[in-house]
Amino acid sequence: MPKTQNFDPTELAKFSDLAHRWWDKDSEFRPLHEINPLRLDWIDGLVSLNGLRVLDVGCGGGILADSMARKGAAVLGIDLASKALKVAQLHALEAQTQGVEYREVSAEALAAEQPGSFDVVTCMEMLEHVPDPASVVNACAALVKPGGHVFFSTINRNAKAFLFAIVGAEYLLNMLPRGTHEYAKLIKPSELARYCRVVNLDFLETKGMEYNPLTRHYWLSADTGVNYLVATQKSQVA
Template identity: 80%
Template structure:
């Protein structure tokens, strides 16, 4: 497979591959993902019951969300291009005996060509700020989901507050995330993501913000989309 022709940033892949063994350590730099996972999962599951659904998790990393959705009764496929992270996900699924979850090293665009319209739900969380062409990912997700099916996105807004909180705050001051995890230029405004969704025949139905209090180390969902935010969309027609 020639990764150079795909919508992938090799430096980003290397970054996450180097961290792979720490994905399931809840006190590692991936602690924020473990902390926000129940919030993401409950929000998704509250809008569409995952029981018996065929679900695709795009950019699944070490499988934190994919694993949780499978435990809600979904049949889950997680895809990523970071080989080491996928191996971690596969190993965890074996060790934890997670039912109905599998992983594949393939891009969303390539899978969309192979299996269009074959998933009830598609999730793409904390991933679009790491690829060169987010619009291409949105199109692929729209192609992969069945008509009327749900596609969920989460990413980081691009503004001064997001820069201060997501980069300066989280990476440098609090040391929550490895330095260089995020690049400000790759952040995506909600208006831009909504435009990508409309162009791909996805109707944006719900938006939520994700907030964090560094003193209490607590996360919660709110209406404030100024930093981290989530979109729930449905495929039209």
């Protein structure tokens, strides 16, 4: 039986309480707005999104999903945070975004319902918030077509990540609410690679994302010590 309850109620409540601020670019979600052009261009540069069927797992208020639809993709955003989804739907109506839909369903449940249905699956800034990230990776692999692409982004687990992503971002710079991330839930690239390898997702490219707090500038690099992104491709033959 597929796992359909892979979520932490505390995490859902945390993001639901902030749902009305998703599209406020000066809110707690400012970092997501600022990194979105980077991650969008990186994805679209590896796999042109125009005309593709795309799934965004853990879409929240729809920042990435909306921007991928504007690149010409037919996007389904899924999440288990009801309030965030309502905000995403309202924004799509107000912004008149074409080609994006939202649904309250887990990745595992959708994988059982629609296996092999998407050209591209994205799962960004989400794996570190669930009890069983390997289950989500497995669902993403099941949802993408053979030869299709799955993109992840998450945070490394090491002393540098603790210092920069938790102490720095949450307690010193106040870029994120305190308690946004739990160190024990962070994921090493080697662990994510293992999850992917088991479900026939081949690593294509890994990028680090860095930030200068003085200039408030983000950029992609080869340093995966803190935030990192991974591009994978589903094997044609299992």
